[in-house]
Amino acid sequence: MASVRSAWDAGADGVEVDVHMTRDGEVVVIHDADTGRTGDRRLVVKDSTYDELRAVDVGGGEAGDFAGERIPRLGEVIETLxxxxxxxVEVKCGGEIVQGLRRVIEGSGKEGQIAVICLAADVLELAAGAMPGVKMYWVLGSREDDDGEYAVYDDALIGGAAERGFDGLDVYHEALTAEYVEKAKRAGLEIYVWGVNELAAAERMLRIGVDGVTTDYPADVMRMPG
Known part of the structure; x- marks a missing residue:
């Protein structure tokens, strides 16, 4: 929640969070499938109740700057929107979360401001079917070729996204070209990019016409001209 609030304080246009589902059906905001990396003890999210997860301190870290920070429900994040x-909202688990996600998003009354993103096309399809009024973006990973360069995305992914009725793609910036952006837009897709933490990369994304960037430094990126 501290991170979310800091983004709004910085004037960010949006926030991206990751979600999993607990054993008792709560949609919670956490990147990993367990609390081992970020918490003061390790609990597996899908095997734990919300109350059990809420007892974990996920804000201490090495510096202890956010000691006492707790794993929030997605609804708590939406309330700040x-x-x-x-x-x-990036789905980090399987299709079992879709109905719970739908209840939270539709119950918020803010579905027009919310988008669902996911690496798994089949899970995103389920979400699209359950929430026709919510935009869906297919997240694409990245890979390096034999020369250590990021391989450009296959054009077939554009067709696949369009056929499934997705609203756009969310891709890694290093693997994106201006030509790919043009092809995606001709297919009626929006293009968002992730991992943009250098101003030079943000400037390139602006030049080639992406619809938005995900960055850890929104205040710096938003100060860019244009």
């Missing part, structure tokens, strides 16, 4: 801003 200001008018005119967006929330991108």
């Amino acid at each position: 200001p008018a005119g801003k967006r929330l991108f």
Whole structure:
């Protein structure tokens, strides 16, 4: 929650969070499938109740700057969503979360401000079927070729996204070209990019016409001209 609030304080246009489902059906905001990396003890999210997870301190870390920070429900994050801003919700588990996710998003009354993103096309399809009023973006990973360069995405992914009725792609910036952006837009897709933590990369994304970037430094990126 501290991270989410800091983004709004910085004037960010949107926030991206990751979600898993607990044993008792709560949709919670956490990147990993367990709390081992970020918490003061290790619990597996899908095997734990919300109350059990809520007892884990996930804000101490090495510096202890956010000691006492707890894993929030997705609804708590949505409550902070200001008018005119967006929330991108990345599904990090399987299709079992879809109905719970639908209840939270539709119950918030802010579904027009929320998008669902996911690496798994089949899970995203389930979400699209359950929430026709929510935008869906297919997250694409990246890989390096034999020369250590990031391989450009296959054009077939554009067709696959369009056929499934997705609203766009969310891709790694290093693997994206201006030509690929043009092809995606001709197919009626929006293009978002992730991993943009250098201003030079953000400037390149702006030049080639992406719809938005995900960055750990929104205040710096938003100060860019244009």
